[in-house]
Amino acid sequence: MKTKMTLLLLLFLQISLAQVNYGTPKEDDIPKKLQGIKVGIEVMHFPKENDPIKIKDKYYWKHATAILSKESDITIIEFGAFLFYNNQWNLRKSYDLKDLDKNFGTKKQLMKQGEPYVWSKNWRIDNQLFGGWAMWYFIGTDTDGESVCGYQTIHTTHNLLNK
Template structure:
């Protein structure tokens, strides 16, 4: 009985203090909903590998996200972010379309051809310091009525810049 209790206690301590390894996605791995769509929206994160800073009791991974359609105007119908863990992408959140206009500066969720739209303060904020991979995605309808997409990963590290 004492051995079982000790084993259980050690196991719980390991769970509470163990570092989570979220893994690294393979380049060809993308969420199912994006697999059969033409990639026609460019998505760029800066910086691509994002190290946090600590301000008071929170960690901030400060980065910007830009989107661009080169071929035609595109009306965005869905956008959001996935997180990578357990060797696959999991939907973190789909955002409201009005947030696209507010954050990226679009009008009525339309990307004009050749016009870059940038969310300069697309920051991750958390009270916990941990890294992981995210993928931002955008799905829209182009001028020909085709459903198109764009997506890009970003690596948020646990390499604290200010200690």
Template sequence: MRVLIVIISAVFSITLNAQRDWTGPTGNETLPNKLEGLERAIEVIHFPKQNDPIKIDNTYYWKHMTSILCKQSDITISEYGAYLFYDGKWNLRKSYPLKELDKTFGTKKQKMKQAEPYTWVKNWRVDNNLFGGWAMWYFIGKDSTGKTVCGYETINTTNNLLNK
């Protein structure tokens, strides 16, 4: 019985994913609720913005880096993560634990100093399957006056394998 339930769950999951609309964003989509109405004071930059994978052994790597910067004031980050775009909207992929920000971006106690760039050099997407998609990284924090601000930027990961 347990095996039958696992098989039915797997088929159901595959069917749901097959019916998803994986068409990319046009730029006119509504922002996620948690970003709506917030001043965009944190610059977020992905390099490269369109990211093509390479294959090493049996794994695909979309190698890119992500940088954040605030020109206006110091900012203390209170939340960050990524959305994936499908079915015509941004869907939360993951909010990351704040302690990881210090480790990956090099901040101290999640604080960004004014005009200081912070970079996650190996913000790589890794998968055993070759498929493209769109993500949007976001950051929310408080500036030196206590105002809640944000930053976000999209990145396109393609299925254009570089080393065929």
């Protein structure tokens, strides 16, 4: 009887976790870290709404992220991602600046004016199938020494493509 109760409890827990809804951010809601900084970096995700595929025992939300500065060269001083839950943006991770060069193809974190930089395999991978919202952000300084930023949301769904 104890084994059956444990199995039922585990099954209930797994079902409840599979249907988590982390909410949807308001369109003009941005993290405090980015408020008051001039937007000077364009950030784009493709696709913007990202459906997962399952490969073996893992789920993959495959997407690309691109950054571009139209106004001037920009030196990135910080970049990372926020996740939306508890009705607010929460810092997921600030990345090591060497990762910018490795993943986006910049050199010494410098974005040249008009040059697109793309991380073609910026994939989310997880053992569980759940959707949510993330926001990638970039903070840098332009050629005049002014702080600039860029950010963009991406919506990951629980709509499995290869059922």
